[in-house]
Amino acid sequence: MNPNDNNHKLWSFRRAGEVFDPTQVYGRNPTLFSLRFNHGGNFTSTPGRRYLNGRIDYFDMVDPDEFSVIEVMSMVRVLGYPSNEVFFYHFLIPNRDLDHGLRGLWNDSDVINFMQYVANNKVMDIFIEHGVSSLTTYGNPSSRLVLEDDEVTEDYEVFRAKHKATKKIEGDYVAQYGILRDYCEELIRANPGTTVTIDVETECNPSNETKQFRRIYICLGPLKAGFKMCGRQLLGLDGSFMKGPFPGQILSAVAIDANNGIYPVAYALVEAETCSAWTWFLECLGHDLDLSSNSNFTFISDRQKGIIPTCYTQCIS
Template sequence: MDQIESNPTIRVRALQEQVQKEYQVGFSIHKVFKPKYIKKKLVQGDYNKQYDVLRDYILELQSTNPETTIKLEFDLEPNLSAATIRFKRMYVCLGGMKKGFRAFLRDFLGFDGAFMKGPFLGQILTAVGVDSNNGIYPLAYAIVETKNTDSWKWFLECIGDDLDLYANSNFTFISDRQKAAISQLFPYVEHRFFLKHIHNNMRKTWRTNEYKEHLWNCATARTVLEFNHMMKEFNSYDIEAYNWLKQIPPQHRARSHFTGRAVSDMLLNNLCAVQTKCVGQLTPSATNIMKKNVNWASQYTTRWNGLDKYQVQGPWQDQHVVEMVERVCSCRKWELTGLPCKHVIAVLNDKADNGEEVGELHTYAHRVHLLETWKVACMYKVETMKGRAMWPISECPIKITPHLHHNQPRRPKKKRRQSVEEKIQKKGDNGASGSGSQIHVTSGNGKLTRKVIKVTCSKCKNKGHNARTCKFQGGK
């Protein structure tokens, strides 16, 4: 029992060896497997019984977290004459997270899905926002039977009801190309794709770092002219890869074609920061960006056209036009991120040198990046819950049973399929060591090839096996 509590995933073979060593008695693996299964259920709980208390859990969650939205769907409509009903889907959006998301003033949501483990498999869909410090902010999740267009549409409909989204809403979504569901429900939203997923798909055919650099150069270009230039360079490097990338519309993958409605030029997921001992007017991430922009701005010169425009020129043949009334710069960083770029700061420095009143620098940043906005949004918390013994009891007499799962007619996979990048990194960390005789290495063209390496046994010093499989060859 102690072994299983400390390590529920302990292998039966390892548990068998420990029991035999402790009691000095031989046990078959079958006699060890059954007690482990029983004890594991006592430690983790019975999965079937978890569905019985699902309604009680919902009542407790809604009572401790006001304005929480929870939606349940079943395979069939509830029938009062039936004793049980089969679970299908569940959607949860906590009230505190919903209020905090609205307080961030950022109409930006990212969607993704992952597999669930256990006896009742399914998919968990998540919706996350981006807070004022550019950290991930979880908003809602759903447990569905599978990741398809129907389940994504249901999840998006639930999100739309919670956030009052309509077909003509000016929102920005970023996802792993759930294009069908999003375009059907919200045809006017700006839909971006995760660049990492695009890169992973590209690596299936084009695996060298040069392709990754060209992809990133095209994606991070902020103007259409710069984007066209980078795409032309990619075409010169490899026309087949260029034609493959060209099939993905640039408004889904390139900053040059993004709008500024989300006040973010994000292309990937990032890590969540913690709000501790922050000072100043802007969030920590915005403050760091502004410090870099201030340092770069000192190397730029400005020319005023006599009205509201300024020509800003730098030492790297970097020349742009800043319109202070419209608050835009031709580099588009101010428009996309909501933070004044180095060209804008150079203009402000020039105006201050000429005796004009320009005010504090943070007043030119979007309200999303203000520390006050971040603190107000973080005031909304997820409330704690009591133990199951103190949950309210649902009066519904119909019990919920788990959904059906049909195993595929083949040996189940024990590990998920790794991407090419993960395989290269793993093999690079391990090198040629270990007991295996075959590793993957990267050839000159970037493709994975197999290379056979014979290992040497540390016991008998013979080649072809290791110490674990040694049969005391060589007379030792």
């Protein structure tokens, strides 16, 4: 790894003043974030603490699964500081001032504390003290971090290894969304008669022609045919939350088979359990099952928000 390479595989370096739109960029990459480095300066005393004579630079496209104090050390080297200089790292809690919002950043516990603010704040502030720290944000004020290639502690190695192993076992969420169309084509090829509908929306920047994923509806061909042949006119509707870095909910429609067992009919991944999402799901489902205004179906639900008014509207229409 060459820390002076701006095309670092985990993040990219940006000087202050260079154009970068976090809303647009992170709309497509919601798990990534930016770091605003305040370096070369020093803190004044409280109250009214300020960071004087410092400079500001940025590191974008930081991956939370790879982030650690070791990455911060690599970024500092990109800024051009010598490898034998002593540094103290602090991060600022969003919407706090320098008197009360600074926290130390020097071990795994600090990184975990830091990461809880990243989900709702795509630009986080890092402050660097050089040589001697005048603050008490560190668990051990006498602790020092020196940029030495051979002084990577075992704790940091374990921290990074754990995240890499988790990513390898569970998969890369961003990469999986990137092959969504291939997955849909394989479903259709392997299950004749399958219906797959993908709904997209425009991005925040209206001049960008790229569309952003919004919803997907799936009804497997064999399940569809089986329900039409011997399914009862009874459907259960429900929604459940998705786990992982991307928010959303799964909407499902299930029936009862001849053995009184649960028979899955269709499911969809949507942005939230709303009237709009349920309407879109039921429209797709009605088209698949050839339902008309004369169809006589009984719906069972937990009366969650959106289901009752949507079912009423769909039945009327």
